[in-house]
Amino acid sequence: MNFDFSDDQKQLRDEARKYLAEKCPPKAVRTVLDGKEAYDRELWKGLAEMGFLGVAIPEKFGGAGAGHLELCVVAEEMGRALAPVPFSSTVYLAAEAVLLAGSESQQQKWLPLIASGGAIGTLALFEGNGNPSPQAIKLSASGGSLNGVKKPVPDGAIADFAIVAARTGSSGRETDVSLFLVDMKADGVEAKTLTNVDPSRGQAELTFKNCKAEPLGPANEGWSILSQVLDRAAVLMAFEQVGGADRALEMGRDYALDRIAFGRPIGSFQAVKHMLADMYVSATLARSNCYYGAWALSTNASELPEAAASARISATQAFQHCAKNNIQVHGGMGFTWEFDCHMYYRRANATALTLGSLSYWEDALIDRMRKRNAA
Amino acid sequence: MNFDDTPQEAAFRSEARAWIAANAPKQYEEDLRKSSLGRTQLKGANILEVAKAWQKKKADAGWACLHWPKEYGGRGATPIERVIWQQEEGAFGKLSGMFIIGHGMCGPTMMAFAGEDQKRKYLPPLASGEKIWCQLFSEPAGGSDVAGLRTRAEKKGDDWIINGQKIWTSGAHYSDYGILLTRTDPNVAKHKGLTMFFLDMKSPGVEIKPIKQANGQSDFNEVYFTDVRIPDAQRLGEVNDGWNVSLTTLMNERMSIGAGVATGFPELFEFCSNLMLEDGPAIDDRGVRSKLANWAVKASGLKYTSMRAISALSKGERPGPENSIGKLVAGSMVQDVAAYALDLQGAAGVLSGPEDAEAAGKFQAMLLRAPGTRVEGGTDEIMRNIIAERVLGLPGDIRVDKDVPFNRIPTKGRE
Numbered sequence: 001m002n003f004d005f006s007d008d009q010k011q012l013r014d015e016a017r018k019y020l021a022e023k024c025p026p027k028a029v030r031t032v033l034d035g036k037e038a039y040d041r042e043l044w045k046g047l048a049e050m051g052f053l054g055v056a057i058p059e060k061f062g063g064a065g066a067g068h069l070e071l072c073v074v075a076e077e078m079g080r081a082l083a084p085v086p087f088s089s090t091v092y093l094a095a096e097a098v099l100l101a102g103s104e105s106q107q108q109k110w111l112p113l114i115a116s117g118g119a120i121g122t123l124a125l126f127e128g129n130g131n132p133s134p135q136a137i138k139l140s141a142s143g144g145s146l147n148g149v150k151k152p153v154p155d156g157a158i159a160d161f162a163i164v165a166a167r168t169g170s171s172g173r174e175t176d177v178s179l180f181l182v183d184m185k186a187d188g189v190e191a192k193t194l195t196n197v198d199p200s201r202g203q204a205e206l207t208f209k210n211c212k213a214e215p216l217g218p219a220n221e222g223w224s225i226l227s228q229v230l231d232r233a234a235v236l237m238a239f240e241q242v243g244g245a246d247r248a249l250e251m252g253r254d255y256a257l258d259r260i261a262f263g264r265p266i267g268s269f270q271a272v273k274h275m276l277a278d279m280y281v282s283a284t285l286a287r288s289n290c291y292y293g294a295w296a297l298s299t300n301a302s303e304l305p306e307a308a309a310s311a312r313i314s315a316t317q318a319f320q321h322c323a324k325n326n327i328q329v330h331g332g333m334g335f336t337w338e339f340d341c342h343m344y345y346r347r348a349n350a351t352a353l354t355l356g357s358l359s360y361w362e363d364a365l366i367d368r369m370r371k372r373n374a375a
Numbered sequence: 376m377n378f379d380d381t382p383q384e385a386a387f388r389s390e391a392r393a394w395i396a397a398n399a400p401k402q403y404e405e406d407l408r409k410s411s412l413g414r415t416q417l418k419g420a421n422i423l424e425v426a427k428a429w430q431k432k433k434a435d436a437g438w439a440c441l442h443w444p445k446e447y448g449g450r451g452a453t454p455i456e457r458v459i460w461q462q463e464e465g466a467f468g469k470l471s472g473m474f475i476i477g478h479g480m481c482g483p484t485m486m487a488f489a490g491e492d493q494k495r496k497y498l499p500p501l502a503s504g505e506k507i508w509c510q511l512f513s514e515p516a517g518g519s520d521v522a523g524l525r526t527r528a529e530k531k532g533d534d535w536i537i538n539g540q541k542i543w544t545s546g547a548h549y550s551d552y553g554i555l556l557t558r559t560d561p562n563v564a565k566h567k568g569l570t571m572f573f574l575d576m577k578s579p580g581v582e583i584k585p586i587k588q589a590n591g592q593s594d595f596n597e598v599y600f601t602d603v604r605i606p607d608a609q610r611l612g613e614v615n616d617g618w619n620v621s622l623t624t625l626m627n628e629r630m631s632i633g634a635g636v637a638t639g640f641p642e643l644f645e646f647c648s649n650l651m652l653e654d655g656p657a658i659d660d661r662g663v664r665s666k667l668a669n670w671a672v673k674a675s676g677l678k679y680t681s682m683r684a685i686s687a688l689s690k691g692e693r694p695g696p697e698n699s700i701g702k703l704v705a706g707s708m709v710q711d712v713a714a715y716a717l718d719l720q721g722a723a724g725v726l727s728g729p730e731d732a733e734a735a736g737k738f739q740a741m742l743l744r745a746p747g748t749r750v751e752g753g754t755d756e757i758m759r760n761i762i763a764e765r766v767l768g769l770p771g772d773i774r775v776d777k778d779v780p781f782n783r784i785p786t787k788g789r790e
Contacts, residue, residue, distance in 0.1 A: 001378050001455055003682040069376060253767050268770040270756070273763035280762055281700055285676030292679045295376045314672040359661075362668035366658065369644070369671065 054115025062112030079240030094121025101217030156204025413744030430504025448502030477508035569617030
């Protein structure tokens, strides 16, 4: 047993941290947050050049072919830096879906484009309120044409292609769902940017009107593929969340050491110390759950569904907890636009919802634990 | 990152598994499996005797105190082998409860500070469970503030004369030996005048009185010392350096308590899987699921945190203060879990008799025992201070008594 990342993987993490510290300071995040840019194009190009976009994409498709443990350490750094780029939608969702279910020609077309920074991808799953479920998918597909509306779609307005979940049956079962791949330059699809709680990452509404689409994976197996994609993305997103949680904790700690009130650093008051200690505890529990998820993801273990749900819940809680209390430690300054605390608070609450909310994953975790216990 | 056994680890595991299958006291396995915090009992047997017999059997075959050196009764095993053993020992590991303090704290302290002859004499019977040890630190006036203790040790010839009182001493009533922290110089600051000893608990002048706890049981004791004589040869560390010696003990306490802390989660999950509510099985209820999921990720987070610590340990890193997490999280969790299990039972949750209560009253017993887990071995608040100060690097509290001679520190009745 060795429950830790290897020295090479830790070196990759250091490299990514150093790169992002230089190329993605809070100022860069603010450029997108303030609406001056839809995403940080320079950074996206740089991430491609560094090989970070294709870390887990096989070499034959233009990636580094390193693997998912390597992708986990990069994801953590993206979260730490609040990178204002479509990394999670392109790499965790679109690339994973194409890797899992794409045809040879789809893989040959899109994966090299992703790795080189030439294509942004996303997953169009949700249709308004609610969590992932086969019944909630109303957008219809017939004769290879899609009709319906998807929202919110992460990075939907800047995407070059989208994986779209559509209804292809009416049995009321999971097999009613199929996946399609849509080139966003195609006729019959329109994207509209939507305002959201974390403007450093875009959300969009996609409207499909007789939009021609090619199938991704076998017909009627869309839900099963989606479930796998969501589990894989949950682990990767959890690493982003843990990266964000750690940074929020550090910001709180540093401020508590620096800020003097009542003649002493506020970090010497137990009320503040204990709040920070609890933040450390939740970040640590989340990190440990994430490591288990990373192991399950990288080995395609049968434990992955349960491990992914645990990592997702734990990391969501930790990021929300740390981001929220980081503001509290900062007091009034934490509630200003000028201080960076709100950027973590926004990201924490947005990432908490983007793959389905806590209640969805809580439900999934208990289902999966029961299945294991019954087995 | 992997969970696979190396060929050596696999060989160790199969050897351990085979030996346990052939030797463990199988007749008690079911009772042990059902035991939980606040209730460990064996039908028709004295648990102390069963535990001692199992420990002795393990020691004779080389399966006791695995990580200790062989010459002191251990096996010289690696940290990972120790984990493998715990996994294989399963429910029988619950029989180790009364040895935890001796093996986890007194043993390591003796190993670090006793003479070679003493180690060879005292450690093997400690490992084999033939002799049980306790730890005499806390006092009525010094709980979280251990260094505020007042039990005096005064030098007389080659001996020390001990007078005072200890409290919260787990297992003193069945212990053969103890390690004892005393005050040897009240004229210097409180941390600077302490000295550590070990002693025979049957020494004249030692009087043990069980404490009846809030849950009605008696795991702890008061221990009174009246002119108890301890030879200077039984001093551990230098005179007045007892605080540093005790840090070794407490560091090991965190490792051993943090490792296998009860969260109550497996019990609650099983309970909810079987309990029927008005609308069906409790585990199908959305609210129940949400609660369970939140505790599930705490329990798994603790488990994997301890695996990360073991991986670090096996690479030669020292156990750090971050291990305080285990006790901090599990302590309040087991209390919340128990209260929730009672809540699910509705009005009948008030019943605690094994015949009347759901799950044979296990959660009622857990609820009543749980407040102690948040206090013993360092309160939740002390754990948070440790994390804040030693992990996060925040300033220590302002300590008004730090540089004051001990006998000038204000106390109740001494302004």
